[in-house]
Amino acid sequence: METTVDKYTFKDFASDQEVRWCPGCDDYVILRSMQKALPEMGVKKEDVVFISGIGCSSRFPYYMDTYGMHGIHGRAPAIASGVKLANPDLSVWVITGDGDAMAIGGNHFIHVLRRNIDLNIVLFNNEIYGLTKGQFSPTSLVGQKTKSSPYGNTQPPFQPGELAIGAQARFFARIGGNAPKEMTQIFIEAEKFNGTSLIEVLQNCVIFNDGCFSKYTDKNVREDKQIFVEHGKPMIFGKNKDKGLVLNGLKLEVVTIGENGIEEKDILVHNAHDEDPTLHQMLVRLEYPLVTGIIRSFDDITLEEREDALTTEVKSKSSFTKVDDLLFSSETYEVH
Amino acid sequence: MNIHLEDAQPEVLEAVVIRFVGDSGDGMQLTGTQFSDTSAMFGNDVATFPNYPSEIRAPQGSLYGVSGFQVHIGSIEISTPGDEVDLLVVMNPAGLKTNLYAVKPGHTIIVDTDSFNKKNLQKAQYDISPLEDGTLDNYRVIEVSISSLTREALKGVEGLDNKSITRSKNMFALGMVYWMYHRSTEHTINFFKNKFSSKPHLIESNTKALNAGYYFAETLELIPNSFTISPAKMPPGTYRIISGNTATAWGFLAAAEKSGLELFLGSYPITPATDILHELVKHKHFGVKAFQAEDEIAGINSAIGASFAGDLAITTTSGPGLALKSEALGLAMMVELPLVVVNVQRGGPSTGLPTKTEQSDLLQAMYGRNGESPVIVIAASTPADCFNYAYQASKLALEHMTPVILLTDGYIANGSEPWKIKQVSEMPEIKNHKITEVSENWQPYDRDKNTLARNWAVPGTFGLEHRIGGLEKDKITGNVSYVPENHEFMTKTRAEKIKRVQNYIPDLKTEFVESGDLLVIGWGGTYGSLYSAVKQMHEEGNDKIGYAHFNYINPLPKNTEEIFSKFEKIVVCELNNGQFVHILRMNFNKFNISQFNKIQGLPFGNTELINKFNQLLN
Numbered sequence: 031m032e033t034t035v036d037k038y039t040f041k042d043f044a045s046d047q048e049v050r051w052c053p054g055c056d057d058y059v060i061l062r063s064m065q066k067a068l069p070e071m072g073v074k075k076e077d078v079v080f081i082s083g084i085g086c087s088s089r090f091p092y093y094m095d096t097y098g099m100h101g102i103h104g105r106a107p108a109i110a111s112g113v114k115l116a117n118p119d120l121s122v123w124v125i126t127g128d129g130d131a132m133a134i135g136g137n138h139f140i141h142v143l144r145r146n147i148d149l150n151i152v153l154f155n156n157e158i159y160g161l162t163k164g165q166f167s168p169t170s171l172v173g174q175k176t177k178s179s180p181y182g183n184t185q186p187p188f189q190p191g192e193l194a195i196g197a198q199a200r201f202f203a204r205i206g207g208n209a210p211k212e213m214t215q216i217f218i219e220a221e222k223f224n225g226t227s228l229i230e231v232l233q234n235c236v237i238f239n240d241g242c243f244s245k246y247t248d249k250n251v252r253e254d255k256q257i258f259v260e261h262g263k264p265m266i267f268g269k270n271k272d273k274g275l276v277l278n279g280l281k282l283e284v285v286t287i288g289e290n291g292i293e294e295k296d297i298l299v300h301n302a303h304d305e306d307p308t309l310h311q312m313l314v315r316l317e318y319p320l321v322t323g324i325i326r327s328f329d330d331i332t333l334e335e336r337e338d339a340l341t342t343e344v345k346s347k348s349s350f351t352k353v354d355d356l357l358f359s360s361e362t363y364e365v366h
Numbered sequence: 367m368n369i370h371l372e373d374a375q376p377e378v379l380e381a382v383v384i385r386f387v388g389d390s391g392d393g394m395q396l397t398g399t400q401f402s403d404t405s406a407m408f409g410n411d412v413a414t415f416p417n418y419p420s421e422i423r424a425p426q427g428s429l430y431g432v433s434g435f436q437v438h439i440g441s442i443e444i445s446t447p448g449d450e451v452d453l454l455v456v457m458n459p460a461g462l463k464t465n466l467y468a469v470k471p472g473h474t475i476i477v478d479t480d481s482f483n484k485k486n487l488q489k490a491q492y493d494i495s496p497l498e499d500g501t502l503d504n505y506r507v508i509e510v511s512i513s514s515l516t517r518e519a520l521k522g523v524e525g526l527d528n529k530s531i532t533r534s535k536n537m538f539a540l541g542m543v544y545w546m547y548h549r550s551t552e553h554t555i556n557f558f559k560n561k562f563s564s565k566p567h568l569i570e571s572n573t574k575a576l577n578a579g580y581y582f583a584e585t586l587e588l589i590p591n592s593f594t595i596s597p598a599k600m601p602p603g604t605y606r607i608i609s610g611n612t613a614t615a616w617g618f619l620a621a622a623e624k625s626g627l628e629l630f631l632g633s634y635p636i637t638p639a640t641d642i643l644h645e646l647v648k649h650k651h652f653g654v655k656a657f658q659a660e661d662e663i664a665g666i667n668s669a670i671g672a673s674f675a676g677d678l679a680i681t682t683t684s685g686p687g688l689a690l691k692s693e694a695l696g697l698a699m700m701v702e703l704p705l706v707v708v709n710v711q712r713g714g715p716s717t718g719l720p721t722k723t724e725q726s727d728l729l730q731a732m733y734g735r736n737g738e739s740p741v742i743v744i745a746a747s748t749p750a751d752c753f754n755y756a757y758q759a760s761k762l763a764l765e766h767m768t769p770v771i772l773l774t775d776g777y778i779a780n781g782s783e784p785w786k787i788k789q790v791s792e793m794p795e796i797k798n799h800k801i802t803e804v805s806e807n808w809q810p811y812d813r814d815k816n817t818l819a820r821n822w823a824v825p826g827t828f829g830l831e832h833r834i835g836g837l838e839k840d841k842i843t844g845n846v847s848y849v850p851e852n853h854e855f856m857t858k859t860r861a862e863k864i865k866r867v868q869n870y871i872p873d874l875k876t877e878f879v880e881s882g883d884l885l886v887i888g889w890g891g892t893y894g895s896l897y898s899a900v901k902q903m904h905e906e907g908n909d910k911i912g913y914a915h916f917n918y919i920n921p922l923p924k925n926t927e928e929i930f931s932k933f934e935k936i937v938v939c940e941l942n943n944g945q946f947v948h949i950l951r952m953n954f955n956k957f958n959i960s961q962f963n964k965i966q967g968l969p970f971g972n973t974e975l976i977n978k979f980n981q982l983l984n
Contacts, residue, residue: 045833047845076828081671082835092833092846097825099674100835101667102697108632108664112671112679113825115655116630120675120825138667141660341650348651353623356649357616357787362606363407365597365786 056207104135191314381440383448388457398435409597541579617756632668676824722967745890804829
């Protein structure tokens with residue numbers, strides 16, 4: 031017996047467990063966006079697996095009525111890799127946070143991206159440790175005052191996208207934690223993408239780091255401070271849709287359409303599919319405007335595909351069909 | 367000692383220990399393997415032990431760059447690679463310096479005199495050549511200019527560079543040893559034909575060097591004697607020589623096939639466990655998924671993921687790696703998924719002695735996790751029986767839904783012996799707890815009433831969606847629970863689940879006698895040493911000494927106390943500072959249990975054991 035895929039609603043993906051995040055947390059938005067995205071993905075509920083590490087974000091699997099494992103700190107990418115390699119038909123999601131992915135789990139984070147296993151990783155970035163009550167994280171800003179940096183943080187932060195693309199991520203998207211519609215769409219695109227997809231959600235922590243992204247994500251500034259990029263479309267933003275990105279030498283530059291002879295056709299068209307990540311790295315690093323949307327989506331062979339091809343080849347050449355064939359192969363002798 | 371050419375009639379020996387030593391690059395491992403394989407095919411019982419430095423290519427000629435391979439062959443039962451050496455084959459002065467201690471006085475040393483030049487003597491810290499200063503007066507020394515004779519023999523072979531010529535000298539030496547022990551060169555020549563099938567000049571050069579050594583020994587008046595060792599009386603059947611690491615890998619292949627599951631290995635290279643990874647990556651034809659992870663932690667976590675998804679999942683490591691895996695092992699225990707962790711023990715603590723053997727990870731295996739975290743711990747005895755215990759570890763993990771730690775050690779992992787090959791059909795059945803269909807009132811933590819194993823609902827199965835994790839679980843639903851009574855109940859249930867494994871493992875057996883004055887106890891890889899020491903004492907007329915060997919450590923066999931009560935004294939022998947003895951004293955405190963320990967990175971020697979046992983008996 032199996033479920034009919036086209037009949038799901040978001041309720042089918044909500045477990046019976048009471049959600050225990052702080053009121054007002056962006057995690058609720060992410061949960062709801064995921065529950066809305068899943069019915070649109072064309073996957074069977076029993077084929078969906080959520081694997082998480084440790085932290086506020088990592089309670090996520092308990093709230094999804096799918097298969098799930100709440101793992102140990104930083105190791106979700108490794109657990110998820112094992113799930114996917116064991117059964118490549120599954121839709122496997124990693125739920126992680128900035129500390130989980132880039133501090134204790136940094137090694138697994140870079141290697142899972144390098145390998146390009148077909149997993150989807152949702153990184154809840156709130157630039158703080160929430161569950162341990164407010165220490166600085168690998169994405170906290172220099173000078174940020176936290177429980178473990180009362181005089182200001184002295185450790186320069188990672189930019190998750192920069193680290194990820196440096197580790198050969200083929201799919202990287204960024205989205206504000208208050209943009210459920212776009213987030214839902216990005217989750218659907220991530221599932222469609224064949225390879226490791228990383229989605230960084232700028233997730234506001236109402237308790238320990240409230241407003242950390244508000245200069246980009248607040249409703250009244252969003253259109254002027256953020257650019258939502260889409261593959262094949264010119265990179266234009268602003269309330270009046272009159273600002274755009276152009277290349278000036280080796281730098282991205284913001285220009286105004288209609289000023290200094292700039293026309294719409296002069297604006298850079300976003301190519302997420304480019305194998306060369308140079309421009310994607312520049313977009314990731316840009317502070318004004320902050321780039322959201324699918325920044326990189328380069329289709330490449332996955333680890334499972336490589337492994338599968340090798341296995342088929344080895345099987346076709348091997349004379350071994352059962353273990354006895356190996357045990358009794360060559361170098362044996364008889365004792366009478 | 368004067369050497370005389372004696373009668374050509376070979377002397378018949380029961381057993382002989384030969385050690386080949388030379389520089390890391392001299393091919394001693396290959397030479398030793400060829401001699402032991404040839405002897406095994408002749409029908410001898412065989413045990414081997416390689417001893418090599420942890421440096422890959424230590425500076426040439428240096429004392430710490432010496433690589434050795436010891437082989438013990440016999441027409442009698444052979445349980446260890448042997449302590450003292452009957453024949454030492456020495457390819458350089460450093461080899462002589464570091465191995466002379468092991469040779470029995472009056473016995474034979476074959477020396478490549480060409481290597482005893484000023485430079486090599488200096489590197490071996492000899493002021494005067496030991497060939498000239500009387501150092502070897504108590505031995506039969508056969509001085510042969512092996513390097514130059516090899517060079518001479520290979521004149522005229524087309525396409526050989528200097529390096530290849532120098533490298534063939536080990537085969538010349540092997541040829542001499544083959545003649546001395548009446549061994550055929552056929553197996554080794556066939557080996558060349560397979561190995562160098564695309565390089566005919568290397569087949570020719572190696573064969574020529576081997577034959578040259580053989581004929582040289584035959585015509586040489588310096589070699590006093592030749593020996594024969596008749597075939598051993600072994601149960602009839604098909605055999606092969608197998609190392610512990612290969613046997614471990616194959617045990618998992620057999621378990622996967624028998625259980626109908628796919629095999630997943632998550633591993634990270636570490637000495638001396640890496641050969642299990644090397645072996646399993648070859649077997650894609652059986653669908654083996656061998657994943658070399660970014661670290662030890664990812665190795666075990668990927669295996670946990672694969673287990674969640676329904677594979678027979680294993681991870682392989684050595685001591686420091688087990689330390690890194692301990693948190694994840696706790697997770698596997700908490701979520702009650704089947705998982706096998708192989709720890710090929712080496713000298714510790716910390717990085718310790720990576721290429722040497724020890725049994726010092728027992729307490730780490732037992733207790734090295736946070737919280738109350740019991741797992742099954744078992745240990746293999748000999749190279750060949752690593753096959754059975756890898757198989758058994760898989761069976762226990764799957765049938766009891768728990769992690770199992772399988773302990774082997776560098777000694778049995780790298781050592782090899784004849785194995786009477788078992789067909790997979792001869793192995794016991796392996797069940798598992800997978801459920802494929804949703805039933806009314808199904809719960810993730812429903813348990814088998816006998817074993818207390820929970821059910822295994824794998825992703826992809828309709829209607830069984832559920833969440834597990836490292837937080838304490840409700841006893842039925844598996845949901846997160848902070849209820850105090852539930853935590854106590856679950857802690858006790860997890861302990862009871864492991865305890866009940868007692869009902870599914872064999873009883874402890876005593877060998878030689880069922881009661882007496884002294885019970886010798888060992889566990890894991892010391893079986894061969896302890897068994898042969900006790901056996902020798904029985905052969906010498908001591909019938910008051912018994913031997914019991916533990917392969918099941920947690921839980922212990924049910925009849926342990928009963929066995930202990932039949933002996934006056936008990937001594938636990940281990941290659942550590944006293945770990946298993948600690949467990950036994952804790953569990954059976956009414957017995958006065960003594961201990962005998964060795965912590966030198968080496969196996970027990972026969973003499974030291976017998977001396978200890980005699981001392982305890984008197």
